[in-house]
Amino acid sequence: MSAPLEPSAYVKPLHRKVSLLRTVRAVAWSLIGLRKGSEYQQDVEKLNPIHIIVVGLFAVFLLVIGLIGLVNWIV
Numbered sequence: 001m002s003a004p005l006e007p008s009a010y011v012k013p014l015h016r017k018v019s020l021l022r023t024v025r026a027v028a029w030s031l032i033g034l035r036k037g038s039e040y041q042q043d044v045e046k047l048n049p050i051h052i053i054v055v056g057l058f059a060v061f062l063l064v065i066g067l068i069g070l071v072n073w074i075v
Contacts, residue, residue: 020055023047027055031063 026043029035 020051023051023055024059027052027059030056031059 022043026039026047029039
């Protein structure tokens, strides 16, 4: 059998402490489609996926409501 792993061999969980503003900014740039590769890598490492999903759904909801309002205003 194999020997137990040394404490230094354990993988520590990622600490994802990022502000809500950073998440909103990342989602906004992603919706526009303009994003640097280096910033994308930083977001992957730091942002919480649940926060991205929630902010993304809210942003899409606001976009749809805005488009409906624009169409109603024009027509």
